[in-house]
Amino acid sequence: MNTITLRPGRERPVQHYHPWIFSGAIATVDGSPGQGDVVDVYATTGAWLARGMWSSVSQIKVRLFTWNADEALDVGLLRHRLERAIAGRARLPEARSIAETETAASNACRLVYAESDSLPGLIVDRYGAYLVIQLLTQGMAVRADHIIDLLHDLTGAHGIYERSDTETCEQEALPIAEGLRQGEIPPLITLREPGFRHCSTPRPDLQFMVNVCMGQKTGFYLDQAANRARVAAYCVDRDVLDCFCYSGGFAVHAAQAGARRVTLIDSSTTALAQAQEHWIVNNINIPIELVAGDVFKLLRQYRAEGRLFEVIILDPPKFAHKQVQVERALRGYKDINMLAMQLLSPGGVLATFSCSGRVPAELFQKVVFGAGIDARRDVQILERLTQAPDHPVLLSFPEGEYLKGLICRVW
Numbered sequence: 001m002n003t004i005t006l007r008p009g010r011e012r013p014v015q016h017y018h019p020w021i022f023s024g025a026i027a028t029v030d031g032s033p034g035q036g037d038v039v040d041v042y043a044t045t046g047a048w049l050a051r052g053m054w055s056s057v058s059q060i061k062v063r064l065f066t067w068n069a070d071e072a073l074d075v076g077l078l079r080h081r082l083e084r085a086i087a088g089r090a091r092l093p094e095a096r097s098i099a100e101t102e103t104a105a106s107n108a109c110r111l112v113y114a115e116s117d118s119l120p121g122l123i124v125d126r127y128g129a130y131l132v133i134q135l136l137t138q139g140m141a142v143r144a145d146h147i148i149d150l151l152h153d154l155t156g157a158h159g160i161y162e163r164s165d166t167e168t169c170e171q172e173a174l175p176i177a178e179g180l181r182q183g184e185i186p187p188l189i190t191l192r193e194p195g196f197r198h199c200s201t202p203r204p205d206l207q208f209m210v211n212v213c214m215g216q217k218t219g220f221y222l223d224q225a226a227n228r229a230r231v232a233a234y235c236v237d238r239d240v241l242d243c244f245c246y247s248g249g250f251a252v253h254a255a256q257a258g259a260r261r262v263t264l265i266d267s268s269t270t271a272l273a274q275a276q277e278h279w280i281v282n283n284i285n286i287p288i289e290l291v292a293g294d295v296f297k298l299l300r301q302y303r304a305e306g307r308l309f310e311v312i313i314l315d316p317p318k319f320a321h322k323q324v325q326v327e328r329a330l331r332g333y334k335d336i337n338m339l340a341m342q343l344l345s346p347g348g349v350l351a352t353f354s355c356s357g358r359v360p361a362e363l364f365q366k367v368v369f370g371a372g373i374d375a376r377r378d379v380q381i382l383e384r385l386t387q388a389p390d391h392p393v394l395l396s397f398p399e400g401e402y403l404k405g406l407i408c409r410v411w
């Protein structure tokens, strides 16, 4: 059996069920654990603490999966954890189990959110009858076959496609793994999100065409699902600017809610083409302006031109991938938020987001505060937003919280 012993004083997070052990916390390794092998974790006193999966190269050497000495990492445990994760989603208001796919307002959701579902390194997103998986740690990668069989068994998915192409794979020295793992290749999926409800006659559900094999992330930004509806409620009869629009998630919701016109900016022309298609499939007939380019530059250009908007959405990609990038990320957030505030007519609404986990909500608010000072505008927070409930945050793992948003009134 492979075992590790922690340095004196480093057992507290483990005792508090935090699932990560960093290399600096380890005093000795007994045995020679290979990629993803099970290791037992001991305190300096010799007391058994927990059991986890070994990562040979990552700074996070062990991902813990149990604090119960009798529990083994076998198929039974994986099945139990997967069942629990899936059952939790089936009870959410907007996400239903596979069996109800055809009737639920939304047919996509994150079924498994890694550490937050006590399955470190495993992400599973459901798009209709298909699953997209990411195996982001050595522990999960070596158990891929079991996980895929279990997922097929538990969901009856028509196809399971792997998209383990994130930066985490690099840190784990895992090859980028993409491709069909089970069943049939997912076709272009018609994803549904609930239509606008804040009006006397609720609007039809919205449709988005998602290519899960090629699209960004696992194809769509499921984490923003609830926020798209929230922000849309501020767009009725307004002139809206959707920055970093991707395939137009926020813009389409805003348009259906009754925006007067919508301008969309993204650096990806593929994403803009998809946004245009979403205008058509959702029968939206208000004016749309699609702009390919860099948000930082375009907002400056609009300021020089004296253009004004009534609602601006800022949903940039992750700016800080590593701790050393945080300072730069903060400057980036401040810059776009200041520019957006300057482009809002008095009383306009700014919906601003950050998906960098390394920038906590409090710090993000400070940055937006700084942007308000520089823009010389009074800014009120109307709403605080976070990731959708199918991306839950386990209290013992606050790192699972990454998306934060503020809806602000800018005077």
Ligand code: SAH
Pocket: 216, 220, 221, 224, 244, 245, 246, 247, 248, 249, 250, 265, 266, 267, 268, 271, 293, 294, 295, 296, 315, 316, 317
């Ligand atoms: N709001 C979207 C998700 C945005 S993801 C939704 O709800 O679906 C971030 C997007 O920003 C990506 O589509 C990416 O192509 C785009 N992007 C990244 N850097 C950019 C930049 N500097 N200027 C414009 N777009 C950028």
